[in-house]
Amino acid sequence: MFKLIRLEWKKNNVGKYIRNAVIMAALICLFIFALCYLGIANDPETGVPDAAPGNSAVSPSIELFTSMAFLIFTGVMLSAYIVNAYKNKTMNLMFLYPIKRQKILISQMLAVWIFNFVALVLTKLFIYGCILFGSQFMVSSFPLDYNMAGTEFYIQLLLKAAVVITMSFISLFIGMVMKSSKATIVASFLLIFLTQANIGDFSFADNAILPVGLMVLSLLFAFLSVYHVETRDLN
Numbered sequence: 001m002f003k004l005i006r007l008e009w010k011k012n013n014v015g016k017y018i019r020n021a022v023i024m025a026a027l028i029c030l031f032i033f034a035l036c037y038l039g040i041a042n043d044p045e046t047g048v049p050d051a052a053p054g055n056s057a058v059s060p061s062i063e064l065f066t067s068m069a070f071l072i073f074t075g076v077m078l079s080a081y082i083v084n085a086y087k088n089k090t091m092n093l094m095f096l097y098p099i100k101r102q103k104i105l106i107s108q109m110l111a112v113w114i115f116n117f118v119a120l121v122l123t124k125l126f127i128y129g130c131i132l133f134g135s136q137f138m139v140s141s142f143p144l145d146y147n148m149a150g151t152e153f154y155i156q157l158l159l160k161a162a163v164v165i166t167m168s169f170i171s172l173f174i175g176m177v178m179k180s181s182k183a184t185i186v187a188s189f190l191l192i193f194l195t196q197a198n199i200g201d202f203s204f205a206d207n208a209i210l211p212v213g214l215m216v217l218s219l220l221f222a223f224l225s226v227y228h229v230e231t232r233d234l235n
Helices: 002-011 014-037 058-087 090-094 101-134 151-178 181-196 209-227
Strands: none
Touching: 002 101, 014 058, 014 101, 058 101, 058 151, 058 181, 101 151, 101 209, 151 181, 151 209, 181 209
């Protein structure tokens, strides 16, 4: 299986995605750093940080922007790796290989999932580390509500990253059903609104039940995406 995954990375020129992920991580880090230490979130009249409900500390902002960015990024990669392959009929050629169709499709999904999971984890570690390093020299506008010396921090980071990337399988299923790469990306935006929206003082991002429910739904959609692939008409 890993040979197929590496083949997918090579075929789709994974280097350009690495470059884009690094640029995206740097931009998010710069933005969060400016929120904390350069006062861009401060109210111009009072000088007090003006944040949305639930974002009074720094970690919710990091989780929000990294989750938003990688939901879209993963949707774009799933669209390029899988949905476009169906649209451009290149999947027909791949299915001529003496390998089960399900195995090919699963390898494509895993290639995207592994890449984005690792990229999201590294991005979060980079941003959390930069903000913590900045606190040695400057005073943050937002409390630093995390402890990178604790095991719990890394467990939560890994679990949250897995949930976010897995949720992208919902957008993949929608894109495959509609046979549209645009539908895959639009669905990724809708997932952002669903998981990160605020209604008054209530924040969906703080609701533990919703991400778990969406992850279970995502795994179901991932299963449905490959279930009938052996007999599905590619035309």
